Amino acid sequence: MESSVVKEKRGFVNEAQKSFLEGVRAEVPLLIGVFPFGMIYGALALNAGISAFASQMMSSIVFAGSSQFIAAKLAADSAPGFVIILTIAVVNLRHMLYSASLAPYLKHLSLRWKFLLSYLLTDEAYAPSILKYEKEGVKPFSHWFLLGAGFSLWFTWQVSTALGIFVGTEMPGDIPLEFALPLTFIAMVVPILKKRPLVAAAVSAGITALLAYNLPFRLGLILAALVGIIVGTVLEGRASQKELP
């Protein structure tokens, strides 16, 4: 009796571990691209006159790459505090989209899990996780996948920040590693463009992102995402109307 309980428990641990490691593995290509960014952020924050300790802590308190870059730059320009806070808030607005998009898949979890996974919710953790969930649906241990992706990104971000602060941005050779980031996103988005509304959403978002590139606070990104979502949804609605007799 006891041994079967133990066995069952071990089964849970194995399943959870498997899902976690799968998340880590899916995150690896993104980590390659993120690493140089973390180093550049560390060096930039230090140059901006933020102490080494505070520069490092920003990577775990805010934990959002592009907003940290912009905050460091604003601090260097000695911008007022409320401007920096407002900028961080607006630059990170897109996370609400990710939150909404993942919500149906995390619905059943405890508040503690929701807290943890929300803290780890970045662009890079969101992308592989949502694609996995849309493909396979919710399974008993699927939240461990997001934890694996999110935690490996968090860990890499802390280490690369520290390296940027203490060693600088010297990289061996001059391979543009940061290009791995858009490349990974390309590898993720191309296979999901299976229907016309999805292609239209991608194309319209891409064009809007170009047109709106010069908007402040990276608002172009969120505007582009909204345009893509609306275009996709409207086209899908039309396509399903046509199917009716």
Next chain:
Amino acid sequence: MNIWLIMLIGGSITFGMRFSLIYLFGRFEVPETMRRALHYVPPAVLSAIIVPELLIQDGSLNLAFTNIRLIAGIIAIAAAWVSRNILITILVGMAALLILGWM
């Protein structure tokens, strides 16, 4: 304002936004239209990140053939289409960027 205070408030707002809808949609049913719309978040957001990375150089649009990121990106899109494999796409895209850079 103290940098620590800025970080704490900025970090709390960021966390709040990440948590907001995971929390709310856990308590209330997601409306059907919204559910359909959310299906378009990944392609829209990812494209909105990718396209400027390939086409914007030093703050302005570069559609020329001399833009090696654009060419490497197009080659990577083709590689992704054919292979449907992340590692192959990255390797092909990186190789294209390096080779075009040397040429």
